[in-house]
Amino acid sequence: MNASPPSRFPGGVLLAMAGVGAGFVIMIGAGFYLSGQPAPSAIVNSLPVAIAVLVAVVIIAAKRWRPGRPRASDRGHPPRRIRFPSPAPASPAPGQ
DSSP states (O other), X not given: OOOOOOXXXXXXXXXXXXXXXXXXXXXXXXXXXXXXXXXXXXXXXXXXXXXXXXXXXXXXXXXXXXXXXXXGGGTTOOOOOOOOOOOOOOOOOTTO
């Protein structure tokens, strides 16, 4: 089994963590806004930062994972061919 070598910098994981955290803050703030209840000051003060982080995450992810652009881990490695076993010959039906 060939596994690709681990990345030197787990940027994708950190990017996902930042996006999920910002999304949580935005959704909690939106829930307070939609329910008409006053949001805690920690949520209100964090909303502009969370929106900026989420926008940055989307931009970075869009630039990093464009369709058709090879990943850094793919460079220098030819695509592997999958070899399927040839089908077994058909056996005659019983009674023939």
